[in-house]
Amino acid sequence: MSFQTRIVLILGSLLTLGFMLKRIRNSKLQIEDSLFWIFFSGLLLVVSIFPAIVFRASELLGIQSPINFMFLLIIFTLVVRLFSLTTKLSQMDEKLKRIAQTAALDGIDSDNKMDGELK
Amino acid sequence: MKKLLIIIPAYNEQESITRVVENLKQVCPSYDFVVVNDGSTDSTAGICRKNGYPLLDLPVNLGLSSAMQTGMRYANRRGYDCTMQFDADGQHLPEYIEPLMRKLEDGADIVIGSRFINVRKPKTLRMAGSYLLSWTIRFTTGQKICDPTSGMRLYGCEMIREFAANLNYAPEPDTISYLIKNGARVEEIQVDMAERKAGKSYFNFYGSLHYMVKMIFSILLIQWFRKRERYSVKGKRGV
Numbered sequence: 001m002s003f004q005t006r007i008v009l010i011l012g013s014l015l016t017l018g019f020m021l022k023r024i025r026n027s028k029l030q031i032e033d034s035l036f037w038i039f040f041s042g043l044l045l046v047v048s049i050f051p052a053i054v055f056r057a058s059e060l061l062g063i064q065s066p067i068n069f070m071f072l073l074i075i076f077t078l079v080v081r082l083f084s085l086t087t088k089l090s091q092m093d094e095k096l097k098r099i100a101q102t103a104a105l106d107g108i109d110s111d112n113k114m115d116g117e118l119k
Numbered sequence: 120m121k122k123l124l125i126i127i128p129a130y131n132e133q134e135s136i137t138r139v140v141e142n143l144k145q146v147c148p149s150y151d152f153v154v155v156n157d158g159s160t161d162s163t164a165g166i167c168r169k170n171g172y173p174l175l176d177l178p179v180n181l182g183l184s185s186a187m188q189t190g191m192r193y194a195n196r197r198g199y200d201c202t203m204q205f206d207a208d209g210q211h212l213p214e215y216i217e218p219l220m221r222k223l224e225d226g227a228d229i230v231i232g233s234r235f236i237n238v239r240k241p242k243t244l245r246m247a248g249s250y251l252l253s254w255t256i257r258f259t260t261g262q263k264i265c266d267p268t269s270g271m272r273l274y275g276c277e278m279i280r281e282f283a284a285n286l287n288y289a290p291e292p293d294t295i296s297y298l299i300k301n302g303a304r305v306e307e308i309q310v311d312m313a314e315r316k317a318g319k320s321y322f323n324f325y326g327s328l329h330y331m332v333k334m335i336f337s338i339l340l341i342q343w344f345r346k347r348e349r350y351s352v353k354g355k356r357g358v
Contacts, residue, residue, distance in 0.1 A: 021344040027286045031293070031337050038336065095179040102178035 001051050001066045009048035009070075013041035036081060043077070121200040123220065123273075125152035126190030128183055129207035133161045135315075139209050140172055146213040153193060154207070157186040163207075184289035191274075191283040203273045204290060208315040211271045215310040219273045228278055228303040229295065231264065232271030232310035240265070248331050252292045255338045260299040265307055267292040278303070287345070293337035297345060 020037045023029035047054050047070065058069035125143065129136055136154070143152060153173045156164045158180035167174040175189050187204060194202045201223055205211050215232055222230045240246055252267040272290060274282065278298075282288045299305050 021341070024287070024341055025344050025346050027346070031287050031341055032333060034341070035333060035336060038340070098179050 001054055001070065005067060005070075006048045006051060009044050013044035013048070016041040016044075040077060040081075043073075047073070121220070121224065122198070123150050123216075124190070124194045124197070124199040124202045125150055125205045125216070126187060126194070126202055127152060127154045127205050127207050128157055128186040128190070129154055129159065129163050129167075130157040130180065130183075130186075131159045131161045131163060132207040133159075133163050133166055135209050136163055136166055136207050137170065139205075139207055140167075140170070142209075143205065143213045147216055150216065151199070152205070153190060155186045155190050157181060157183070184291065187290045188282060188288070191279050194279050195283040199279065200276050201273060202279055204270050206270050210312045210315050212311060212313060215271070215308070216273075218308050218310075219271075222306050222308055223273050223275055225306075226304065227306040228275045229298065229305045230273040231266060231269050231295075231305065231307045232273075232312075233264075233266035233269055233307040234310065234312055235265040236307055236309040238309070248327065251331065252334060252338070255335055256292060256296045256299070259338055259342065260296055262299050262305065264292075264295065264305070267295065269312075271310060271312070291334065293334050293342060296338045297342045300342065 016037055020029065020034045020041075024031060024034055051066070054066045054069055058064075058066045061069065063069045063072070125147075127136075127140065127143075132139075140152070140154070143150075151173075153175055154163075154167050155175045156167065156177060158177050164174065164176050175193060177186065177189065181189075190204075191202060201220075203216065203219070205213075205216075211232070219230045219232055234240075235249075240249065249266065249268050253264055256262065256264050256267055270290070281298075282290070288294055295305060
């Protein structure tokens with residue numbers, strides 16, 4: 001892993017962290033949803049400051065170039081995140097349907113009540 | 120005399136809700152209360168309707184903090200002066216509402232019903248999280264909160280407005296720490312709590328771990344970056 005790559009990684013993780021904290025500061029993001037990004041940028045920061053971890057890990061896994069291990073690490077983390085987001089999205093979709101249905105059902109109830117009062 | 124609304128968030132509490140509410144009505148007949156049904160899949164909502172309890176019925180499960188926020192918005196709309204979280208599982212005892220209210224009248228913004236002011240906190244694994252949270256709050260605010268995870272909290276007028284309107288205001292230790300840093304007066308009163316008699320605890324092991332990581336990160340790191348100037352208890356009082 002070259003010196004330039006490390007610099008880019010450090011800058012990238014610091015920018016991510018800064019951006020997330022700014023969103024929270026402006027009440028645009030729930031603290032819970034920022035946790036992943038804080039961990040993610042922390043991870044990038046650690047491996048770019050201590051590249052020995054990456055060298056050792058790529059040796060162990062038999063990956064020739066350490067930067068390939070970095071790609072693998074990042075892609076895997078993002079795939080896991082994508083999966084958990086899909087799960088969450090699916091649940092939210094279900095909840096949204098339920099809320100809309102409840103609104104409709106409540107609406108017809110109060111319509112009937114009003115009809116009764118008119119008669 | 121301040122007008123109090125007791126908020127009872129309930130999620131699948133059909134076994135205990137009647138007993139808890141009847142006990143509350145008997146001990147404190149003068150206080151208003153509202154049950155917030157957090158999308159229960161059992162007959163919690165039906166029992167409340169049958170017994171004529173005031174009920175906010177959420178059609179889906181939103182979680183404790185959103186259920187509490189619903190109650191806060193209700194209190195804000197109806198012009199209550201203070202609200203209190205009162206668990207539907209029977210852990211909180213209505214006998215202690217009166218002492219908490221007195222402390223609030225003394226000028227506190229939040230009063231926590233704490234189990235460990237005069238009683239020593241047991242050194243068990245279950246309490247390890249509580250120790251850790253107490254320590255982080257002390258570290259960041261300088262104030263000692265003996266029982267940060269206690270759900271029995273009384274919120275004053277300005278707190279209702281804050282909690283009703285804003286994002287990231289879960290009724291949890293990180294919000295307490297954030298509010299202390301912003302000049303809110305948080306006090307504690309010694310209370311006893313009963314063991315839960317029915318239903319399952321909100322947390323399993325994995326859930327507790329996730330909760331702890333979230334709280335510690337939030338208190339130690341994120342709270343420093345949250346905007347501060349929007350809110351100041353002292354400032355508002357001065358005007």
